[in-house]
Amino acid sequence: MKFTKLLLSLALSLFILCNVSAQNKLSKTERVLLDDALNKAGKNKPELAKALKQVPAKELHGMAFLITYMPQTDRETLTAKFLLDNVREAYRARDNFSWCKSLPDSVFFNEVLPYAVLDEHRDNWRQDFYNRFTPLVKNCTDIYGAIDSVNRKIAKLLKTDYNTKRKKVNQSPYESIDQGMATCTGLSILLVDAFRAVGIPSRVAGVPNWTTKNGNHSWVEVLVDGKWYFTEYYPDALNKSWFVADAGKADPARPEYSVYATSFKPTQTYFRLIWDSTQRGVHGYNVTKRYVDIYNQQLLQQKLPGDEMILNVVLFKDESCTPDGNNRIHTKITLIKDGKQTDFGFSPSPTDDMNKFLVFKVKKNSKYTLEFASADKTISTEIQTTSDGEMIQRLYVEKQQVAGK
Secondary structure (H helix, E strand, C coil), X not given: CHHHXXXXXXXXXXXXXXXXXXXXXXXXXXXXXXXXXXXXXXXXXXXXXHHHHHCXXXXXXHHHHHHXXXXXXXXXXXXXXXXXXXXXXXXXHHHHCHHHHCCCHHHHHHHCCXXXXXXXXXXXXXXXXXXXXXXXXXXXXXXXXXXXXXHHHHHHHHCCEECCCCCCCCCCHHHHHHHCEECHHHHHHHHHHXXXXXXXXXXXXXXXXXXXXXXXXEEEEEEECCEEEEECCCCCECCECCCHHHHCCCCCCCHHHXXXXXXXXXXXXXXXXXXXXXXXXXXXXXXHHHHHHHHHHHHHXXXXXXXXXXXXXXXXXXXXXXXXXXXXXXXXXXXXXXXXXXXXXXXXXXXXXXXXXXEXXXXXXXXXXXXXXECCEEEEEEEECCCCCEEEEEEEHXXXXXXXX
């Protein structure tokens, strides 16, 4: 038995090394990682080997990527047919849509090629979704038009809508379509798969807990010209949605209140699954700062009423704040007026740009209190806003402590 397994492993290695054209050979690093993944596949190794043997030479790198980085449960269960179908249709989209053809391999592999988004059941959706959504984008001249067409028409096309009566949170595409319903996570999975089916790089983003209220939310991000934008199953416009203010108050220093985006390839952290807090198998990025920046930028661009202004706040350890900002303290600051909390947010950290502030919208010529916790006490600073359109308020931890003695 051991001898047979050894022969199979050697045969597979020889195939990878010799049975592809010179320009499509896997690199040494790819071969090492792939061999390790195959050795972890157990009884399912022959299926993965079959997928590698039958995949066309131009699709070999994509197949190797999927097998190398797929979750262990997939490595032990997915069939060669499932993988070959998925890879074939993903490359078909790459060949047929200009926005996908121009993508770097790294983006195509991680944000278009994957057959799954989270830990949902593995449906073989790729060819079906290609056929459903290609008519919506075939006349689009750029990726913006393709995103808009899929986004606006997906609910009507799939006849699937938001409903809390759905059977579970992390529904697969066909579980949602068969019920005609899903909540934000299931709808986001549908939208990501629809985008990927027509070559639009996309992923799920979400927050396990809002800092502003109880609850969580999931949505979708799309990559356009190297920049990530967010959207939802029921779209407004790119980077515009009802949750922007909530996401803009997320806290990158606290994992349970951070915004994450998914990745098929392993990263330094993981995507928090609210239905399974023990799972670490869905890889992700902490993208909280980007959402805070988007919210602050949109707030600054708003046309304010004549009696309102922008208050920029930053908190320092003491008054000797250094030019590189290392003296800044990241913590929650609450805005209070007439004894009632009106807003809150998180002050910039030492690693943030020096021009970044915590932004509040306030009334002109009014008294406010800025409050934050330090050690075992709460520190409050009273301020008077001006009649200008914008002001900066610097807070100091040590100065306030001394003044309170």
